[in-house]
Amino acid sequence: MERVFELARLAAGVTFPNPLVGAVVVSNGAIVGEGYHRGAGTPHAEALALEAAGGGARGATLYLNLEPCCHFGRTPPCTEAILRAGIARVVFSMYDPDERMKGKGAGFLERAGVRVEEGCMRDEALELNLPYIHRSVTGRPFVVLKLASTLDGRLTAGENHWLTGEKARARVHYLRAWTESIAIGVGTLDADDPILDRRLFRKQLPPPIRMIFDTRLSFPSSHRWLAAGEPVILYCREDAPPDRIGELEAAGAEVVTLPGAERGVDLLSWIDDVGGRGITSVFVEGGAGISSSIIRRNLFNRLVLFYAPLVAGREGLAWFGDEEPPRWLERGELVPRGAETIEGDTMIVYDTKPVSEYLRTIGREG
Numbered sequence: 001m002e003r004v005f006e007l008a009r010l011a012a013g014v015t016f017p018n019p020l021v022g023a024v025v026v027s028n029g030a031i032v033g034e035g036y037h038r039g040a041g042t043p044h045a046e047a048l049a050l051e052a053a054g055g056g057a058r059g060a061t062l063y064l065n066l067e068p069c070c071h072f073g074r075t076p077p078c079t080e081a082i083l084r085a086g087i088a089r090v091v092f093s094m095y096d097p098d099e100r101m102k103g104k105g106a107g108f109l110e111r112a113g114v115r116v117e118e119g120c121m122r123d124e125a126l127e128l129n130l131p132y133i134h135r136s137v138t139g140r141p142f143v144v145l146k147l148a149s150t151l152d153g154r155l156t157a158g159e160n161h162w163l164t165g166e167k168a169r170a171r172v173h174y175l176r177a178w179t180e181s182i183a184i185g186v187g188t189l190d191a192d193d194p195i196l197d198r199r200l201f202r203k204q205l206p207p208p209i210r211m212i213f214d215t216r217l218s219f220p221s222s223h224r225w226l227a228a229g230e231p232v233i234l235y236c237r238e239d240a241p242p243d244r245i246g247e248l249e250a251a252g253a254e255v256v257t258l259p260g261a262e263r264g265v266d267l268l269s270w271i272d273d274v275g276g277r278g279i280t281s282v283f284v285e286g287g288a289g290i291s292s293s294i295i296r297r298n299l300f301n302r303l304v305l306f307y308a309p310l311v312a313g314r315e316g317l318a319w320f321g322d323e324e325p326p327r328w329l330e331r332g333e334l335v336p337r338g339a340e341t342i343e344g345d346t347m348i349v350y351d352t353k354p355v356s357e358y359l360r361t362i363g364r365e366g
Contacts, residue, residue: 001091001121004063007036007045008128013177013198013205014039017280019096019132023049024063025056025087032056044069046078050085058086065125067096067118070105079108089115093125097136097362119364126359131179131281134301137358141274142281144179145300146172147291154312155288163308166200168345173200175304179281181209181274185264186218188287196285209279211235213290215264217244221251235265235273263289267299288317303334303350 007022015037023045025033033056035048043051046068050057062068068078068090082090095103095118106116126133134142148163149155157163164172176182177198188194189212198205207230212219214234225232232253236245237260245255256273258265274282284294294300335356337349351359 001063001065001093003031003034004065005121005124005128007034008065011036011038012174013202013208016040016180017132017135017278019066019129021045021064021066025049025053025060026063027053027056027060032060041074044075044078047075047081050081050087053085059088060086061089061091062087063120064090064092065121065128066094067092067101067103068105068109069096069101070108071100077105079105082109082114083112087114089117091117091120093121094118094362095364097133099136122364126362130302130355130359133362134355135280137362139275140271141279142179142302143271143284143294143300144175144281144302144304145284145291145294146175146304146306147286148172148306148308150308150310150312152311152313153318155286156317157308157310157312163310164306164345165308165343167343168306168308168347170200171342171347172306173198176208176283177201177205179208179283180279181211181282183211183213183282183284183290185287185290186212186214186216187289188285189219191287194285207231208283209233211274211282213264213270215240215260217241217248217255219248219253221247221253223251226252235270237265261293263293267293267297271299298352301352301355302337305348305350307346307348309344 003024004022008020011020018037018040021044022036023034024031033049033053035045035052037045046062046064049062053060062082068082070077070079090109095106106118110116131142150157150163162169182196196210197207209231210225211233212235215237217234217236217240219234229252234248234253234255235258236255238257240257248255258269260266284290333353334350335353337351339346339348
């Protein structure tokens with residue numbers, strides 16, 4: 001099963017809106033076939049592993065991190081391929097929360113005489129496909145708010161361009177691949193001119209959907225992302241100049257007007273727009289204004305904090321910077337998921353209470 005997860009992670013960044021799935025066929029204690037899903041519309045992991053196993057699949061065990069599908073989509077049902085191959089036993093980590101599934105695949109196999117076992121490495125399976133699971137359960141995008149900070153809560157420290165080390169930044173690039181889109185404010189774009197790709201995780205990955213909160217539409221129509229034909233969505237207020245909208249759209253950007261808020265655009269309307277597009281997940285990387293607004297309005301599902309061993313003092317920019325009265329986070333409102341030291345930096349992960357609650361039960365039964 002550990003090999004199943006290794007295979008599944010190879011496709012991080014390319015399977016949206018589908019989940020990450022790996023498959024391994026084992027016969028007489030040896031792996032005789034393996035595969036992983038490589039993107040929407042391509043063969044599923046089960047089909048690839050069974051094809052690789054050939055005749056060795058008869059009487060063998062198939063290992064998966066997610067329940068096999070039993071419905072026709074862009075590819076045929078994997079359950080039928082499993083029966084044709086003569087698999088005797090299927091072991092998977094969790095039931096698929098998709099409404100078309102929820103135990104139907106496992107039930108189909110059991111009725112056909114295949115031995116089915118569920119629950120092996122379930123927690124790892126939940127974490128691997130959390131954006132897909134959240135979208136299936138709630139119908140809304142999974143929003144990850146990431147902040148890199150000094151020990152005293154500052155986003156900047158003098159002339160330091162990077163707060164964290166390269167290994168911590170590589171972890172951030174994996175999280176960018178794990179999520180479908182990246183959102184920043186135009187102020188961050190102007191200050192840092194970030195690349196916002198996933199190169200430190202894997203160089204050949206396609207670019208994410210880049211979302212820019214740009215109230216006044218100052219995004220340059222000559223920007224390299226647009227010149228390269230890469231997806232860019234600009235979110236502005238409804239009173240944005242029509243001629244500027246036309247100029248940016250002609251350059252290749254998608255411009256979305258949203259109701260205005262006291263600062264910037266209405267973020268609830270933004271969440272609705274993202275969800276309406278079928279986008280599974282958003283990785284929000286700031287800056288301070290966007291982070292403050294998202295925290296204030298409880299619009300995130302996971303908070304990832306990277307702490308660098310630095311103290312910035314008053315020169316640094318605080319990551320929570322609005323002028324409203326402070327709001328106490330009640331005990332249990334954020335649930336710790338774990339902490340890890342990464343070459344001197346510290347990563348702390350919190351999930352919101354609703355996410356933590358459904359993770360206790362989802363995927364355990366059809």
